[in-house]
Amino acid sequence: MVNGSWQNVAAATGLLGGDGRPAPTIFARMSALATQTGAINLGQGFPDTDGPSELLEAAVTAIRGGANQYPPVRGIPALRAAIAEHQRRHYGLDPDPDTEVLVTAGATEALTATIIALCSPGDEVIVLEPFYDSYAAAIELAGAVRRVVPLRWPEYRLDADLLAAAVTDRTRLILINTPHNPTGRVFDTDELAAVARIAQAADVLVVTDEVYEHLVFTPHRHVPLATLDGMADRTITISSAGKTFSVTGWKIGWLHARADLVDAVAAVKQFLTFVNGSPFQPAVASSLLMPDDRFASIAADLQARSELLTGGLTAAGFDVRPSDGTYFVIADAAPLGYSDGMALCLDLPGLVGVVAVPVQAFNDDPSRPSSLVRFASCKRPDVIAEAARRLAGLRRADRMASARPT
Ligand code: PMP
Ligand code: GLN
Numbered sequence: 001m002v003n004g005s006w007q008n009v010a011a012a013t014g015l016l017g018g019d020g021r022p023a024p025t026i027f028a029r030m031s032a033l034a035t036q037t038g039a040i041n042l043g044q045g046f047p048d049t050d051g052p053s054e055l056l057e058a059a060v061t062a063i064r065g066g067a068n069q070y071p072p073v074r075g076i077p078a079l080r081a082a083i084a085e086h087q088r089r090h091y092g093l094d095p096d097p098d099t100e101v102l103v104t105a106g107a108t109e110a111l112t113a114t115i116i117a118l119c120s121p122g123d124e125v126i127v128l129e130p131f132y133d134s135y136a137a138a139i140e141l142a143g144a145v146r147r148v149v150p151l152r153w154p155e156y157r158l159d160a161d162l163l164a165a166a167v168t169d170r171t172r173l174i175l176i177n178t179p180h181n182p183t184g185r186v187f188d189t190d191e192l193a194a195v196a197r198i199a200q201a202a203d204v205l206v207v208t209d210e211v212y213e214h215l216v217f218t219p220h221r222h223v224p225l226a227t228l229d230g231m232a233d234r235t236i237t238i239s240s241a242g243k244t245f246s247v248t249g250w251k252i253g254w255l256h257a258r259a260d261l262v263d264a265v266a267a268v269k270q271f272l273t274f275v276n277g278s279p280f281q282p283a284v285a286s287s288l289l290m291p292d293d294r295f296a297s298i299a300a301d302l303q304a305r306s307e308l309l310t311g312g313l314t315a316a317g318f319d320v321r322p323s324d325g326t327y328f329v330i331a332d333a334a335p336l337g338y339s340d341g342m343a344l345c346l347d348l349p350g351l352v353g354v355v356a357v358p359v360q361a362f363n364d365d366p367s368r369p370s371s372l373v374r375f376a377s378c379k380r381p382d383v384i385a386e387a388a389r390r391l392a393g394l395r396r397a398d399r400m401a402s403a404r405p406t
């Protein structure tokens with residue numbers, strides 16, 4: 001019996017290949033295309049420079065110091081304490097490091113273990129579209145059902161009426177990602193207040209994916225949903241070190257929530273990965289305690305690169321929504337004459353030597369064409385400038401194509 005949940009997961013994420021086997025994620029696929037073609041990779045969201053040198057040195061020191069065996073299943077005490085202290089210092093939240101904090105293998109495991117732990121088959125999870133690919137897979141693995149609330153280009157505001165209308169008596173979780181991948185939105189306090197009101201009225205839990213919490217651009221501000229009145233007890237707050245500290249391969253994530261919810265998630269987590277990243281845990285612990293100005297300079301540096309990318313894409317003829325935060329900028333290729341972002345992304349390396357990710361891959365139905373394309377700004381300024389220079393050639397490529405006899 002080969003038919004099984006992997007096929008459901010593949011289908012749920014739009015990843016079932018033509019041969020019936022699961023295809024790689026859109027991110028892996030686009031990175032492979034960049035490697036094959038030598039194109040500049042503005043697709044998968046990973047930085048092309050290392051994070052703070054003291055973070056890297058701390059991991060080396062931890063390896064040499066013998067932090068190479070299984071850590072405790074909930075994470076080493078120093079990291080749990082640092083996560084609690086980070087939440088207190090930045091947001092005034094006060095999770096108990098012993099009972100209300102759990103270290104995970106990236107935010108991905110935190111999300112998957114939470115959804116599996118808290119959902120029974122048939123329960124509904126509300127997600128905002130476009131959404132990160134692992135959400136659909138985790139919901140499918142749990143036997144739960146996703147209900148989709150669309151965010152609409154170019155404002156991408158959360159429509160409270162649509163969210164309220166998506167709630168049913170089977171709703172178990174509302175999953176909110178802010179700062180949001182791929183749109184670059186940072187939800188404001190009105191939007192978050194609407195989520196809080198709807199969650200409380202329906203008596204449902206909210207899972208927040210805050211992996212880009214420190215990558216927020218002036219004048220925007222990240223507000224964790226758990227800080228809103230009445231929400232600390234019904235929010236599972238998830239984050240990760242990968243994006244903030246430019247170490248996406250380390251996969252050190254975490255969550256905090258009410259102790260009984262953390263117990264439930266820990267029970268699942270211990271049979272997913274059990275533990276991970278022994279030497280990385282103390283390194284992340286010390287970086288989480290960095291002074292505020294270090295976090296501010298990480299955000300300011302990324303903001304400058306995001307603006308550089310936005311300017312370059314605009315000059316190249318795209319219609320661009322400047323991002324409020326995150327590694328990403330969304331651009332509409334329609335003004336350049338492209339209506340199918342997936343087709344464009346497959347052609348882009350050949351046309352101009354750049355790789356990007358089609359936004360339709362984040363849609364509930366990834367086969368629905370869209371002219372929107374996501375570009376990653378977490379690259380060196382010279383790389384972004386060169387990509388923009390190449391993308392400016394799209395107008396020319398387009399003219400050449402349209403000049404061709406049909
Ligand atoms: N959530 C979002 C919105 C993401 O963009 C990513 C990608 N890093 C993740 C979760 C996964 O994070 P991690 O690498 O820590 O598992
Ligand atoms: N979060 C990264 C992105 O959105 C991708 C991570 C992955 O490849 N799964 O680009």
